[in-house]
Amino acid sequence: MGSLPETPIDFNLHPRVNSDDPVPPRPRPASRPHLLKDDADAIRVATELAAELARDAALRDREGLLPLREVDLYSQSGIWSINVPREYGGPGLSYATLARVIGIVASGDPAVAQIAQNHIAILGLIGIDATDEEKRQIFGWALDGLRFGNAFSEFGGKTVVDFQTRVVFEGDEAVVNGEKFYTTGALLSHIVPIVAIGDDGVYLVFTDRETPGLTITNNWSSFGQRTTASGSVRAIDVRVPKARAVKLQDVTEVPTVQGPISQIIQAAIDAGIARNAIDETIRFVTTQSRPWVDSGKDKAGEDPYTIAAIGDLKIRLHAAEALLEIAGRAIDRGLAEPTRENVSDATIKTAEAKVLTTQIAIDATNRLFELGGTRSTLAQHALDRHWRNARTHTLHDPVRWKFYHVGNFYLNGIDPPRHAWN
Incomplete structure (x- = not known):
């Protein structure tokens, strides 16, 4: 993997999150990206x-x-x-x-x-x-290295699947109107795929970032995952060639692993947050923390309760990562043979992984401070970002429903629902 030249950060010129300053479309890559070999x-x-x-x-x-x-x-x-x-x-x-x-x-x-x-x-x-x-x-x-953003979810609507954005077809053009939120990556993308409802179903309309009528607002103000280039997208009479509108299958009618594919990426991010938090905990305990007075130990890392806690976190992280691999293999099977049985198996295994990655991400980022001690909360260490990131990202969909769908599948033989959040 190549590297980009180092450039000092000019804080006066560098674009920031949740700013009214416009962020112009990013230049397209001058060369093709690396092609992964294996x-x-x-x-x-x-x-x-x-x-x-x-x-x-x-x-x-x-x-x-x-x-x-x-x-x-x-x-x-x-x-x-x-x-x-x-x-x-x-x-x-x-x-x-x-x-x-x-x-x-x-x-x-x-x-x-x-x-x-x-x-x-x-x-x-x-x-x-x-x-x-x-x-x-x-x-x-x-x-070729073009980045796709996201114009999928909407802020209003009764539920997350209640879309108001519409697409109509006029001759050889698709015309899109609507508003989106949680548009991760759209700000820094080259192409913004927009989910829109047509007269005959749901479409994914691939729109160039600089298309007239497309406005991307840098208004993501969450306390965590702050720099995801999220925000909102507004489309007013956005016109693109009809060939750029891809008709999507109705996943409630046709079994596909679309949902598990989206979910396993989310779960993997949470596993990464947990891994980093545990590594930071170990580093902090061994270099910064003091042993508790009642332990009788010379070093914080010798405290038996701290040792046991690290062991617990590592075991649960490894369990979550193992389930991610199992889920990934199930998705591969469901992709190769998209039967109802294979798709349900991939959905359930991915849900199981999502439960464990959510739990370990939140627990690991919380215990970082418990084991690190009060000094770990000092601003100079910037460790609070791990908890903020975990708490924010794990809210993508309610894990409490994973328990229900998994239990209903094993106990009553009821297939889990199929959508992008499951």
Whole structure:
């Protein structure tokens, strides 16, 4: 994986999150990204990238700096096309490897890792729903290094699936009108795929970032995952060629692994947050913390309760990572043979992984302070970002419903629902 030249950060010029200052479209890449060769290459690239992202992660979080250089480095790494099928020129690596790679990247900076989430999930969706011609075009964009943002969820509506954004077709054009929120990555993307309702179903409309009528607002104000380049998208009479509107299958009627693909990426990010938090806990306890007076020990790391707590966190992290791999293999089977049984199996195994990654992310980031002691809360250490990131990202969908669907499947033989949040 190549690297980008070091440039000092000019805080007066660098775009920040939740700012009224416009962020112009990002330049398209001058060269094609690295093409991942195999699992080992993907893991090597992710490990190098994570180390690079970790260097200024605390600074970006504290100052609310959008990760311009880091996203360019990320998308040129080849990871953004990890699931492009081999028959279309991509690496076609397994979803087990994808989950491991995303977890590694997220251990460096989960906010930057999340920026690729929708891009990668969209490529999985295209592999399932698109025609051969559409696949060649869209996979080709990804292999050329173009980044897809996200214009999926909406702020209003009775539920998350109550979409108001519409698309109509006039001659050879698709015309989109609507408003989106939680648009992770759209701000720094080259292409913004918009989910819109047509007269005959749901479409994914691929819109260039600079298309007239498309406005992207940098108004993501969450206390965690601050630098994900999220915000809102407004489309007013946005016109694109009709060929860029991909008709999506009704997943309630046709079994596909679309939901598990989206979910396993989310779960992998949480696993990465947990891994980083546990590593930070170990580092802090062994270099900064004092032993408790009642322990009779000379070092904080010799405290038997602290030792046991680290053991508990590591065991649960490894269990979560193991379930991620199991879920990834199940997704691969469901992708190859999308039967109802295989899709339900992938959905349930991914839900199980999501439960464990959520729990370990929240617990690990909380226990960091318990084991590190009061001094671990000092601003100079910037450790609060781990808890804020975990608490924010794990709210993507309610884990309490995972328990219900998993239990209902095993106890009553009821297949889990199929949608992007399950």
